[in-house]
Amino acid sequence: MAEPAEPVPSAQAAPAATRSDRSPWNWLLLIPIVVPLVTPFYNFVSPRVLGFPAFYWIQFLFILLGVVTTTIVYQMTKKRSVVSRHE
Amino acid sequence: MSEHITEIVIFTILFLVVSGMGFVAARWRAPKDMAHLDEWGLGGRSFGGWITWFLVGGDLYTAYTFVAVPALVFGAGAAGFFAVPYTVIIYPMFFLILIRLWSVSHRHGFVTPADFVRTRFDSPTLALLVAITGIVATMPYIALQLVGIEAVLKTMGVTGESAIARHTPIIIAFAILAAYTYQSGLRAPALIAFVKDTLIYIVILVAVIYLPLKLGGWGGIFDAADKKFAGTPVPTDGIILNANNQLQYITLALGSALALFLYPHSITGVLASRNRNVIKRNMSALPAYSFLLGLLALLGYAAIASGVKPLAGATPGTPDNNTIVPLLFDIQFPAWFAGVAFAAIGIGALVPAAIMSIAAANLFTRNIYKEYLKRDATNAQQATVSKIASLVVKFGAVLFIVFLNPQYAIDLQLIGGIIILQTAPSVALGLYTRWLHRGGLIAGWVAGMAIGMWMLYQIPNPATKRAHFGSSAFPLSDFGFDTKKTIYVGFVAVLVNLVVAIIVTLILRAAKTPAGVDGTTNDDYFADEGDPRLEQARTTPDTIGSAT
Numbered sequence: 012m013a014e015p016a017e018p019v020p021s022a023q024a025a026p027a028a029t030r031s032d033r034s035p036w037n038w039l040l041l042i043p044i045v046v047p048l049v050t051p052f053y054n055f056v057s058p059r060v061l062g063f064p065a066f067y068w069i070q071f072l073f074i075l076l077g078v079v080t081t082t083i084v085y086q087m088t089k090k091r092s093v094v095s096r097h098e
Numbered sequence: 099m100s101e102h103i104t105e106i107v108i109f110t111i112l113f114l115v116v117s118g119m120g121f122v123a124a125r126w127r128a129p130k131d132m133a134h135l136d137e138w139g140l141g142g143r144s145f146g147g148w149i150t151w152f153l154v155g156g157d158l159y160t161a162y163t164f165v166a167v168p169a170l171v172f173g174a175g176a177a178g179f180f181a182v183p184y185t186v187i188i189y190p191m192f193f194l195i196l197i198r199l200w201s202v203s204h205r206h207g208f209v210t211p212a213d214f215v216r217t218r219f220d221s222p223t224l225a226l227l228v229a230i231t232g233i234v235a236t237m238p239y240i241a242l243q244l245v246g247i248e249a250v251l252k253t254m255g256v257t258g259e260s261a262i263a264r265h266t267p268i269i270i271a272f273a274i275l276a277a278y279t280y281q282s283g284l285r286a287p288a289l290i291a292f293v294k295d296t297l298i299y300i301v302i303l304v305a306v307i308y309l310p311l312k313l314g315g316w317g318g319i320f321d322a323a324d325k326k327f328a329g330t331p332v333p334t335d336g337i338i339l340n341a342n343n344q345l346q347y348i349t350l351a352l353g354s355a356l357a358l359f360l361y362p363h364s365i366t367g368v369l370a371s372r373n374r375n376v377i378k379r380n381m382s383a384l385p386a387y388s389f390l391l392g393l394l395a396l397l398g399y400a401a402i403a404s405g406v407k408p409l410a411g412a413t414p415g416t417p418d419n420n421t422i423v424p425l426l427f428d429i430q431f432p433a434w435f436a437g438v439a440f441a442a443i444g445i446g447a448l449v450p451a452a453i454m455s456i457a458a459a460n461l462f463t464r465n466i467y468k469e470y471l472k473r474d475a476t477n478a479q480q481a482t483v484s485k486i487a488s489l490v491v492k493f494g495a496v497l498f499i500v501f502l503n504p505q506y507a508i509d510l511q512l513i514g515g516i517i518i519l520q521t522a523p524s525v526a527l528g529l530y531t532r533w534l535h536r537g538g539l540i541a542g543w544v545a546g547m548a549i550g551m552w553m554l555y556q557i558p559n560p561a562t563k564r565a566h567f568g569s570s571a572f573p574l575s576d577f578g579f580d581t582k583k584t585i586y587v588g589f590v591a592v593l594v595n596l597v598v599a600i601i602v603t604l605i606l607r608a609a610k611t612p613a614g615v616d617g618t619t620n621d622d623y624f625a626d627e628g629d630p631r632l633e634q635a636r637t638t639p640d641t642i643g644s645a646t
Contacts, residue, residue: 030624032197040190047183048352050344056337062310062317066338070182071392074385077186081193082382089375 036087043077102254105428108437109254109444112297113271116290116445120278120452123285133478135209138283138485139460141370143204149288150380153453154367155387156291158185158358160239161246161447162511164298164394169419171398172408175327175335177343179395180351185388188355189381196359196368197377198529198623203369205625206618206632210457211365211525212465218528220614221536222469227543228521229465232362233491235518236458238510239361240495243447243454244268245420245508248499250440252409253424265500271444272451276492279452280485284370287452294449297442299390305400305439306393309430313403319396322403337399342582346571349586356522357515357588362457363450373627394423401426451492459487509567513554516570516588520546523592523599529623535613538603546595553587 053069060068170178208214216225327335401422408417427439463484468475524539559568571584
């Protein structure tokens with residue numbers, strides 16, 4: 012999937028008209044999907060931050076992780092689609 | 099009652115203001131012609147970034163969530179915090195998958211997920227199953243919004259003893275809601291969501307700063323919770339997870355995330371947005387609500403530290419944990435602020451209830467009425483049928499709460515999450531591949547439903563003294579494994595569904611059973627604002643020119 016939008020060799024539509032949202036950047040989205048599901052990463056009480064056990068503040072940080080990755084992917088793929096529109 | 103008079107007055111004023119907005123919403127961004135399902139049911143498919151943020155946020159984070167998640171944390175501790183990973187992982191998934199659904203729906207004029215399934219797999223039967231699943235899963239969810247309001251009303255003491263007296267305020271509230279949804283469609287919840295979410299943000303931010311000051315800081319709050327859980331005989335509670343409930347935590351977060359974007363009301367919210375970029379940008383902005391939900395969940399611990407005792411539940415002898423957040427506000431805050439908090443929860447129930455009833459009504463109109471009852475229904479007729487259906491749906495939800503134990507609504511919501519997951523292979527995978535045969539998808543749906551129901555039936559709940567449908571945590575020992583671990587029922591059911599779908603697909607292909615004609619082309623999944631709409635929803639690939 013890492014190859015950018017190669018036209019599939021088949022009897023389908025002409026490659027020039029084929030749009031795609033494939034991008035290597037999309038793989039980045041796996042991080043905020045997988046990391047919050049690995050409980051051994053954060054299932055501790057200490058260290059506490061501002062009284063919050065690690066279990067809680069680390070999971071609050073995952074929210075930030077999700078925001079950062081989706082923002083990066085949006086910004087990077089947005090440019091790509093503009094370029095391919097002008098082709 | 100008199101001691102709550104300030105709360106009741108503020109609650110009533112805010113509720114009336116919002117109701118007024120609901121009626122005015124019909125004229126907000128008004129189209130030339132409202133008699134079209136796209137206008138009434140999808141707000142003209144025209145919502146930009148801000149409106150979508152408030153609408154989808156107000157839609158996904160319901161009053162019931164705001165009441166039930168802290169209640170879960172109050173009762174079980176860390177296991178209830180699954181709401182945070184659940185609402186983190188959902189947005190990257192939305193980002194990739196729902197964007198395709200938006201594009202193909204934009205191109206073909208689909209209003210419901212079942213519309214898509216119908217065209218993609220050329221199977222009205224499969225579409226009917228998806229539509230019925232959506233309606234059945236949504237109904238108890240609407241009823242639960244009433245449970246959310248009721249928790250607030252109970253705390254304010256405005257619920258009497260007899261069945262009628264207990265429910266009069268709710269019946270009035272829902273009658274008003276039904277009237278303005280009928281008139282304004284999706285524009286009503288979109289406009290009200292601004293007020294609802296602003297109130298919720300203010301209330302929660304004040305609460306998470308003010309409460310720790312009164313209760314000895316967050317450290318003290320967590321210590322109080324730890325002390326309480328250490329003193330209970332239940333092995334699965336505590337402020338962090340233990341060896342036996344981690345698998346449940348993971349599968350529940352993942353399964354709930356998958357279920358959430360299959361719910362018709364989430365899809366309605368997303369389809370109402372203007373273009374692909376609005377959706378993508380929102381996936382970075384919506385986690386603000388997850389932050390809020392995480393803080394709110396922790397109010398469950400604040401309630402422990404403040405010594406809140408839940409009010410009695412509908413079943414004699416059992417506590418109604420859903421009342422702990424309203425009680426916490428009642429005890430710790432001045433009456434006027436508690437009134438604002440209660441209004442936030444009450445109004446918070448109206449936004450999702452309106453969107454859910456619209457989504458269920460659209461499913462009925464598009465996939466039952468138009469498909470089976472009146473094939474040549476015009477756009478205006480469809481809009482009318484949907485408006486009436488939305489009334490019926492809300493009426494049904496009220497009957498549900500008035501005549502049945504609210505516990506049934508909670509049970510059915512539990513079941514709803516699991517059955518809606520059974521549409522994942524058709525809707526979510528269907529957006530990527532047509533490899534699965536329509537017959538295989540139907541067989542998988544049946545198998546997933548059956549195993550899901552069976553597993554739920556097996557689970558007791560000792561706390562509420564129920565033998566069946568006690569929770570969604572299935573002990574793996576019932577499958578013959580020698581362990582105390584539990585797993586989320588929906589996760590197992592959807593895996594069974596998928597395996598059966600694959601096996602039956604292989605069989606049907608070997609038997610050369612026709613798979614129908616795909617009404618969509620690859621390019622449809624990338625269509626954006628400005629691309630021409632295909633007037634006929636059902637077209638064969640070679641009649642469509644490639645879009646430029």
